[in-house]
Amino acid sequence: MKTLFIAGISGSIGEQALEVLNTEWFKENVKLIGGSVYSNWNKLKIDIDKYKLKAVAIVNAQQNLPNDYNDCKIFQGEDSVEKAIQYCDSDISLIATSGFSGLKHTISAINFSERICLANKESIVCGGNYVLNLAKKFKKLIIPVDSEHSAIYQLLLGEVTIPEKIILTASGGSVRDIPIDSLENVTPKEVLNHPVWSMGARITVDSATMVNKGLEVFEAYHLFGVKNIDVLINRDSHVHSIVQFSDGVFKMHFGLPNMKVPIAFSISYPERKFNFNKPLLSNTKIEFQKVDYNRYPSLQLAFNILGNPILQNAFNAADEVAVESFLSGGIKFTDIYYIIYKTINKIQQEFSNSTGREFISLEEILEVDKISRTIAKQFILQSR
Ligand SMILES: NC(=O)c1ccc[n+]([C@@H]2O[C@H](COP(=O)([O-])OP(=O)(O)OC[C@H]3O[C@@H](n4cnc5c(N)ncnc54)[C@H](OP(=O)(O)O)[C@@H]3O)[C@@H](O)[C@H]2O)c1
Incomplete structure (x- = not known):
């Protein structure tokens, strides 16, 4: 029986992971022993009771919680997730926290678990090769959970040749059919209504701007060491990604769009x-469309800065800040791109001596993230 910790247990990925654990093989072979949330104590309490958890973490406890509940240790506050991961010392950690905060959880999981099932793409996007180098140093296995990267991981199993090209597929997001001229007036409600996937708020907005695809381009580059990456739209998200080799052969990963599949694969692998x-397959049409970069300028921007860890980090930080502002009515949908663009330009000036090189410490990664957020917030204030 393998033990499992889920960081972000109350989120979209966390909930779907629990559904996987309640199916036949997983019930008998995987024991959930811990989990974390940002503030959702009610959910955590249910999981403690149901799974008899060993330890949990709640980063932002709004009420006075005890240190133990039902024989489960409760860690609270800023570093609580890292402490719970250490305390649980599970065989597998699934990192399904949203956003940059997942980076520290991933690093902690690399220290204590043998396998890291990585849904939190920001861990790789923001730190460049830092996280992957750490996993290599400690001989830990990282299995991507993002459907596209899980697909590529699966397509490359057994291959000894690096593919010449990676093609990531995209759905086009929730406002893909709205005329470009009308995009500046779309509301958070419209944007949050994704045609194919049911996901957390930030990734759903990021899917509509294709910032998410940009983050995935960075993630694929670092995970698979291929810079020749393209994106094609596959509207029904049945093709999860494609690799092409020097002999012209394409391998594509086809399946129903459901995150439980890559989550389960990452846990039961091999x-x-x-x-x-x-x-x-008999009635299936497989169709791809080119990306219109006028509609998705953030994706073009991502390609422009691919392989530059400092700017990739700034891209993510500015987007997190901008999406939060868009969702609370602070900026327009189309402003998200401008906030990212301006933040990246400013960061490029501030770090002119070091852009282009890899991060060598966690402190550096945290610093660029912090400065980028401050800059992005200033641009948001100026845009009002
Ligand atoms: N959803 C998908 O289908 C999907 C697909 C591919 C990749 N991913 C990636 O998976 C990650 C999670 O996405 P999601 O859609 O599951 O997000 P989500 O539904 O928003 O859930 C986020 C989870 O992280 C917790 N959390 C948020 N901020 C935190 C913080 N500062 N510290 C500690 N915990 C925090 C939340 O706790 P509370 O509930 O208390 O707020 C929740 O448990 C993201 O990196 C996303 O890009 C998601």
């Missing part, structure tokens, strides 16, 4: 133990 609906 075996496939999840049972799911089988798509029928």
